[in-house]
Amino acid sequence: MSNLGRYIIFLGKLFTNPESFRTYVKLIFDECAYIGLNSIVLVAIVSVFMGAVSTVQTAYNLISPLIPDSVIGLVVRDLTILELAPTITAIIFAGKVGSSIAGNLGTMRITEQIDALEVMGINSVSYLVLPKIFASVVMYPFLVILAGALAISGGYLAAELASVVGSADYLMGLKMNFNQFSVTFALIKSVVFGFLVSSISAYMGFYTKGGALEVGQSSTKAVTVSCIAILLSDFVLAQLLLVR
Amino acid sequence: MIEVKNLTKSFGDKTVLQDISGTFEQGKTNLIIGASGSGKSVMLKNIVGLFKPDSGEILYNGRNFVNADRDTKTDIRREIGMLFQGGALFDSMNVEQNVKFPLDVLTKMPEDEKLDRVNTMLKKVKLENTNKRMPSEISGGMQKRVGIARALVNSSKYLFCDEPNSGLDPMTSIKIDQLLAEITDEYQITTVIVTHDMNSVMEIGEYILFISNSKKLWEGTSSDIIHSGVQELDEFVFANKLMRKVKAMNG
Numbered sequence: 001m002s003n004l005g006r007y008i009i010f011l012g013k014l015f016t017n018p019e020s021f022r023t024y025v026k027l028i029f030d031e032c033a034y035i036g037l038n039s040i041v042l043v044a045i046v047s048v049f050m051g052a053v054s055t056v057q058t059a060y061n062l063i064s065p066l067i068p069d070s071v072i073g074l075v076v077r078d079l080t081i082l083e084l085a086p087t088i089t090a091i092i093f094a095g096k097v098g099s100s101i102a103g104n105l106g107t108m109r110i111t112e113q114i115d116a117l118e119v120m121g122i123n124s125v126s127y128l129v130l131p132k133i134f135a136s137v138v139m140y141p142f143l144v145i146l147a148g149a150l151a152i153s154g155g156y157l158a159a160e161l162a163s164v165v166g167s168a169d170y171l172m173g174l175k176m177n178f179n180q181f182s183v184t185f186a187l188i189k190s191v192v193f194g195f196l197v198s199s200i201s202a203y204m205g206f207y208t209k210g211g212a213l214e215v216g217q218s219s220t221k222a223v224t225v226s227c228i229a230i231l232l233s234d235f236v237l238a239q240l241l242l243v244r
Numbered sequence: 245m246i247e248v249k250n251l252t253k254s255f256g257d258k259t260v261l262q263d264i265s266g267t268f269e270q271g272k273t274n275l276i277i278g279a280s281g282s283g284k285s286v287m288l289k290n291i292v293g294l295f296k297p298d299s300g301e302i303l304y305n306g307r308n309f310v311n312a313d314r315d316t317k318t319d320i321r322r323e324i325g326m327l328f329q330g331g332a333l334f335d336s337m338n339v340e341q342n343v344k345f346p347l348d349v350l351t352k353m354p355e356d357e358k359l360d361r362v363n364t365m366l367k368k369v370k371l372e373n374t375n376k377r378m379p380s381e382i383s384g385g386m387q388k389r390v391g392i393a394r395a396l397v398n399s400s401k402y403l404f405c406d407e408p409n410s411g412l413d414p415m416t417s418i419k420i421d422q423l424l425a426e427i428t429d430e431y432q433i434t435t436v437i438v439t440h441d442m443n444s445v446m447e448i449g450e451y452i453l454f455i456s457n458s459k460k461l462w463e464g465t466s467s468d469i470i471h472s473g474v475q476e477l478d479e480f481v482f483a484n485k486l487m488r489k490v491k492a493m494n495g
Contacts, residue, residue, distance in 0.1 A: 112332040119292050121321030
């Protein structure tokens, strides 16, 4: 509980005594490039295979002659948009970006770089963390959109190459009973997950104490706590936004 | 001038600083000395505001830093430059960017003027033509000098150095000491150095404050230190053979 309190105080410090706007502009662009571009390849590879495997496994399980093959496309689409693209990508995001944020800030802490900022009269939380959170919240939804598109494309490739379902059936399934709110829901989740991963990882890194060993521990803790927070908030959001 | 009055700081049950007072004058190299773990770095961190004292006052030219409002604290902090033990240079920036950093964030100076000032400071610390090198590509002594340039680039009035000679060879240590003394005199700043290096004490100590077991046991100048009559200080000063020989020669 004390950690939760400190985390909330930490978030409060983000907006206390900030530096001038122009200071943040370059930092935000740098972070967007780092967080977004550096994650694209990993997210793309995982998404294509995620979609392909979902298609093959759905086809394997739908053996009833009463269920048309186009349902495979529908299942892959909804599975991808509602869960795989935002949530599984968030876990990958936590592993790649979250650990990097925690490691970076942890190293800055133990080498007194954060103290150097404080002594200069700069709000170190705001200067170092705000651009990372802002960049994550902006870039992560784009990664989710990319992941969704590539996963569905991966499913199509699997349908074509493994011949588990006809491509026409798969495409028909993608269009069947489409609910636009699923996309809105996925984007809402992506904003929440982007915020949670970046802020939790920054908190873990920022308060690192000790040496190199503790920096590693902070990174590990950042990923673990971020994953738990993602899954918990995933359930809460589904309950709030999907259950009528 | 910085005045420290009755400074006390504890961490849990352990009192690290107990009722310490001292005055660090402008234009002088002021030293805080003591054995490892005596509390000298904690005292420095209290003075610069990285720790909050349990009680006592820290006055920067009469302005109380401890109980100041946020704006006054920010104003005072922007007059402070600090050299950290490991240099604390930003890994992702080259030498020039590191030195220019306070100007980028804290001022609206035109870029040309900033670069002029950076180059002047780098010349002052004898590091011309290293602008584009990364901190990992320069030696420990050079990192310390970049740290000094960064600390002073924004016309700081107060310079704090936490063990500026740690990890350096004796020749480089002396150069850093001389540089600090030269800068203090030239810019008429208030310099406070935490050290346990006796060479520094004898070389540049214009005012020395000795801390032992959380308390101030002695204050004075480098010429008085040999005859302080304080047992703990004698043990500290004459810990090595060379200093014992110096003492014997002085009778």
